[in-house]
Amino acid sequence: MSAEASEPGTVRPGGRTARTRAAVREATLAELARHGYQGLTVENVAARSGVHKTTVYRRWGNAEGLIADALDLAAEEPWPVPDTGSAESDLRELARLVHGGFTDPELGPASSAFVAAAVHDRAAAAALHAFFARRQRDAAVIVTRAVERGELPSGTDAAEVVRTAVAPLYYRLFISGEPVDRDVADRAGSAAFAAARAGVFSRRDDA
Amino acid sequence: MSAEASEPGTVRPGGRTARTRAAVREATLAELARHGYQGLTVENVAARSGVHKTTVYRRWGNAEGLIADALDLAAEEPWPVPDTGSAESDLRELARLVHGGFTDPELGPASSAFVAAAVHDRAAAAALHAFFARRQRDAAVIVTRAVERGELPSGTDAAEVVRTAVAPLYYRLFISGEPVDRDVADRAGSAAFAAARAGVFSRRDDA
Structure with a gap:
């Protein structure tokens, strides 16, 4: 994950924005809360996030890729x-x-x-x-x-x-x-x- | 698992012996050592144990059933x-x-x-x-x-x-x-x- 891509609002030509990444992550967490790990699918995350399915497949690959990216974002978050x-x-x-x-x-x-x-x-x-x-x-x-x-x-x-x-x-x-x-x-x-x-x-x- | 079935050498009419159970368990452990959890299949365990595939399917169902039974046997074993x-x-x-x-x-x-x-x-x-x-x-x-x-x-x-x-x-x-x-x-x-x-x-x- 490049530093550029993780700046909120950054747009790369032909690339996704940090907003897309955040939306996909939110959708991943929501799907996990509802269906658990075994019910997590790229299709459901795409539908919930409003990001096109082919984009999610290309960028995150599969359910494990979605989980790994959600974890990467979580690691960066401040905590008390x-x-x-x-x-x-x-x-x-x-x-x-x-x-x-x-x-x-x-x-x-x-x-x-x-x-x-x-x-x-x-x-x-x-x-x-x-x-x-x-x-x-x-x-x-x-x-x-x-x-x-x-x-x-x-x-x-x-x-x-x-x-x-x-x-x-x-x-x-x-x-x-x-x-x-x-x-x-x-x-x-x-x-x-x-x-x-x-x-x-x-x-x-x-x- | 009946107590009878777990006595070594016990034979029930139409049932499996404790020897069969032990052979399947040994094969399960050997397959896990070689291929790991994701490579464990009923077919391979049947082939390695010499127990017929349909028997293994009927008695243990799937890879998780094989693992659960191996654990049940392990729990019964004495340890130092x-x-x-x-x-x-x-x-x-x-x-x-x-x-x-x-x-x-x-x-x-x-x-x-x-x-x-x-x-x-x-x-x-x-x-x-x-x-x-x-x-x-x-x-x-x-x-x-x-x-x-x-x-x-x-x-x-x-x-x-x-x-x-x-x-x-x-x-x-x-x-x-x-x-x-x-x-x-x-x-x-x-x-x-x-x-x-x-x-x-x-x-x-x-x-």
Whole structure:
């Protein structure tokens, strides 16, 4: 995706505008919310977005291409990295954001579809992995601030703390098939904090 | 699946033997190791197992049915719940078993295929969830022993400790697409132990 194409309102001769891309993405999310991953088709997205079917086929290829592009756009969006003044609260809030993303009636089906698509399609997987890399980088500031405040040991591996705070939610949702609620999110955030505080995620340069 | 049918060597008139079931399962795992989930077909499993194609279709239906039955059999198998004398070591060893299950050249592709199938198929998902419920129950003894030894607070939620010890591995493998190695496994096990020791997984009956 060129930087030019992702500027809102940019028009390239013979190319699509960012507005087209946004319309297709909106339609993709709406179709996922209604029909799920297995019901996502280029035809339905074209019809809903008002973009011609041949354009959607040419640019996005198939359902997985639509999902990958929706993820690319999602990765660029700002999101509210928690900043409550306490690392444990921040990590609990972070886990609650994940919980919210999967239980929200609008967002939930799309979020689940992203993971389902990634299991089967290389392009969707690459987009999903880039999305998580970006989110983990964004959230690292939670740990940076905690180290500055003296709540966590210096040298704490921020990405590992973030992974630990969210992993139990994904495990329940996609592996063990167990329910997720705010208590589960809070425990996951607190567990990541307790482990970090105990030094489990401290980088040992002399190891 | 009747108990009778799962006894090795049992023959029911007009029915299949446990030997047939085992042969089909072996062939399923071998086909998954060679071709992955998307390449698994009833035809190939029938050819490899020596069981007639119409029998495989009638009994297992499709690729997801083959996967669900292989998982049912796997759930019944004994496995070495770690018992090292220390809860932290046990939990690290548990996470290493997960790591081994996905990186082993024979087992790895089948393990990944189980998760992929569960994302798309209800029967495979039910089998996967039952498999994990069983594994979590089996592993709970790690926490029971740790409480008896005074390593962990009484009232610690064993299943939650076990989930926390393994979740980061599944998160990396199926969500963020990041590498997994023994260090990752050891950190996950130690993190679960540290959080449990700090009381994060203590059931609060008065809450």
